[in-house]
Amino acid sequence: MQTTVKPRQVACPGCSELVVYSTANPYRPFCSERCKLMDLGDWATEKFRIPDATPPDLDESES
Structure with missing residues (x-):
């Protein structure tokens, strides 16, 4: 018996x-x-953005 595979829909x-x-x-x-x-x-x-874990008040240049 052969089964037919339905194409995946998204x-x-x-x-x-x-x-x-x-x-x-x-x-x-x-x-x-x-x-x-x-x-x-x-x-x-930039309507979509990946969140940054660094708090906005910390600047890397001040470290």
Whole structure:
């Protein structure tokens, strides 16, 4: 008995549309180039940031 494997679907981080997560999708995990570029733009304008563990009042040059 042969089982068919359903392609994995994920929600696009940009618009939440379900998309197939496979090597056939050049924009994965995004649904389109537009969503991919919108996400890149958010990182470039620092809308998204990785938190820094250093308290903001400490300056490394004062150490």
